[in-house]
Amino acid sequence: MHVSIMRAAAVAAASCVLAGGLSACDAGRDAAGKEDRRTPVQVLRAASAAMAKAGSAAFTLDIRGPLDSRRTARGVLDWSGRVAMDVTFTSPETPSRVLRVDSALYLGGDDNEAATHGGRHWMRLAGQPVASGAAAMLLGPWVDQAHPSSVLDVAASAGTPRRAGEEKAAGTDTVHYRCTAPVAALVAATRWLSARQRAQALEDYGKQGVSEVTLDFWLNGRDEVVRQVQTVEDGRGAFTTTLTYSELGRHDDVRVPSPSDVYTLEDLAEEVDALPADASGQEGG
Template identity: 25%
Template sequence: MKSARSAKPSISAAALAALLLAGGAVSCGTEEAPAMSPAAAVAEAAKNTEDISSLRYRMKGEIPQQGHVEAEASLRTKPSMAMSMQMSALDQGPEGTVEIRLVDKAMYIGGGPEMAKEMDGKSWMKFDLSALGADKEMNQLGAAGTAEKNPAAETALLTGAEDVERVGTEKVDGVQTTRYSGTVTLDEFRDSLKDEDRATRERREKSLDQYEKMGVDEITMDMWVDGEDRTKQFRVRGKADGGPLDLTITFLDVNEPVKVTAPPAGEVADLAEMMRESGA
């Protein structure tokens, strides 16, 4: 794409993967109460996610149709929504590295020098959802839906599993943890929500969106819980329409300050303006 006025904007596969999978975090109960069953510990974990207002995490694994990926992200849900993620699709070479920022309800996708070659020197593309009138369309890609919820809710999926078990104790990044594991279908998870209040039910059902988009029907999840009753790491595995899903997310910190700023205006191509100028 050679001209910001006449070019047809596009998003790399790696960017879409990052939009769809902007990670997750959760708090979780351990064996502080010896009599607590694995299922009860997981249920307690889901409740603890409500207090997480910001988090930083690392993501590594395999995403259907995208191959092997690595990413690090920060997200804040209060007092306002903000997100920053740097992601590399390792099988796609230089074009597979992208950065995503969500600031003031606008999504920015940065492709660095590779994008600048195709965008007349602009290394960032801005998606202002309200200006584009494309809130629903972008939500179908996972952008708005993923960014506008606390991904801490992801591990609530394990509350729907009937085979949750305590696997043992392991160290993750030097931290002693207790590991839990279980398998759940999306239908089983939905069924497990029937006794929850409406707000909790709607919040947890959002966790299903990204898996349904990938065509995943059943998920195997492992959770590593530290001594402070917080999940240090979790892993999700499943078979999707486009190949295997095997993603591990490690939590670096929660409820710490997160600041995200928009890219310099001179480096940004505004998709809404480009579309207006081209009459699209």
């Protein structure tokens, strides 16, 4: 009798190890207070499915680096099969608004700026990859890692997830999960990057000496991500990117601006060329 009990316990323990670690089989509670015997890997896979089903959300963004550097933004994301986002930056040193729909990126200005461009509010960067050039300086790599299911899939398949505890996030009861994963796995899973852009991203991380990323997720009782934090460290210190989601499934309406409200870099160059010679180079005084 005792042998049978011990054998059953051994089998159960072995099953837990195979499913995602012995500690993962300790029963906890989900954000709704119900007993949850799933492993962290199973929970993150369920969260990936929940976020894929939602397809869109409102969000706030907070990027912090060493020496108190910080950028903040808010907007909406649509990951329901296309790339779409409408971002308003709240940092004073960046443009007030950025719009991306598929491969097109638009930089938005206010009415005063539009008055200098024939009343047009949006400058289109045609075919400009978000992970390079001017777009990278404006948005940074978070844009191409903002698809929540991509990051959750990496955490579940290539990371070492663990349950960190029950916490409040954005005023919501959540369960916090944390893991570390190879940067290469995160870049490889990014759904909005081309092969060339992935190679460039890996090269950039390598130059910074970054090989690992820490991923934190706060999940509500429906396995939806309330908050997601990515942390990398190089010789200068830690860089954190925090995305807080709300209004899931309600923002699949991001549209390109009207053509009559758009100008291009070529239009801008023509405007400069049309200026009088003394006005285009005059600095004043």
